[in-house]
Amino acid sequence: MNTDTLRTDANFAGQIPELYERLLVPMLFAPYATDIAARAAALGPSRVLETAAGTGALTRAMARTLPAHVEIVATDLNQAMLDRAATTPIERAVTWRQANALQLPFDDASFDIVICQFGAMFFPDKPAAFAQARRVLRPGGALLFNVWDRIEDNEFAGTITDALSRLFPADPPLFMKRTPHGYFDRQAISRDLASAGFDATPRFETVTRRSRASSAREVALAYCQGTPLRNEIESRTGASLDEATSVCAEALAARFGTNALDGKIQAHVVAASR
Structure with missing residues (x-):
């Protein structure tokens, strides 16, 4: 993957943070946030660092789940995502900080858990990011993260990717397959x-959930305009962003119905001890 692609895939700016929080969080991220926050609580930490926090879905789940004495530090590379996260009420104090997971601005051995929800796929140098997590972990601490399984096991994402491949056959937008669903191999x-x-x-555990939405249009809008897939669509000729969104909505409706959509989502939860 070239540098320009890496930059585009990690570009969560403009209208993306708002659509991401409003549509994708309840559709995709909230169920897994509850799951991984409970896993974190079971480890009994006193200080937790979250990387790639996005708009705060996991942060809020941890705020609800972890005991009041646990300190939560939530970071993300994209300030626009943190700005959106900070606008949502949260039940306790959280330290929000812009930070690159490859260059964490924290002391060695200063956290009990480093946790990351669906962010590892975006790290341009994954071993370097994991090494930074290990550095800031105390002895006996844990790195806890989840990643999406292959796109074939995530039905909405697969349907949208197929529809866009038909719409732009010469240069299909493959963001979903390449990045969110591109880091699922356990051996890798x-x-x-x-x-x-x-x-x-x-330690790996595969967790399957259901993704639900009120309409096909809502799902298409979430994926096509609330993720960096938007950047790929807008860079192509032959169809506008709104036209591509409508094509995806039609494909979703054909497979799942127009209203009350229900699709399979699947992810791996990974735990590594310091």
Whole structure:
């Protein structure tokens, strides 16, 4: 993947943060946030660092789940996402900070858990990001993160990618397959963690949930305009962003119906001990 593609895939700006929070969080991220926050609580931490926090879906779940004495520090590379996160009420104090997961601005051995929800796929150098997580973990601490499984096991994303491939056959927008659903191989993840210095064998668990939305249009809008897929669509000729969104809505309606959509989503939860 070239540098321009990496930059575009990680560009959550403009209207994306608002649509992401309003549509994608309840559709995709909230169920997994509840799951991974409960896993974090079971480890009994006193200080937790979240990387790639986005608009705060996991941050809010941890605020609800972790005991009041636990300190939560939430970071993201994109200030626009943190700005949106900070506008949503949260039940306790959280430290929000812009930070690059590849260059964490924290002391060695200063957190009990480093946690990341659906962010590892976006790290341009995954072993370097994992090494930074290991550096800031205390001995006995844990890196806990989740990643989407292959696109074939995530039905809305697969349907939209197929529809866009038909609309732009010469240069299909493959953001969803390339990045969100491009880091699912357990052996590759294990190798990256080992390269980062995690000696113990990581633990994997596959978690399947259902993604629900009120309409096909809502799903198409969420994916096409509330993610960096928008950047790929807008860079192409032959169809506008709104036209591409409508084509995707039609494909979703043909497969799942026009209203009350219900599709499979699947992810891996990974835990690595310091």
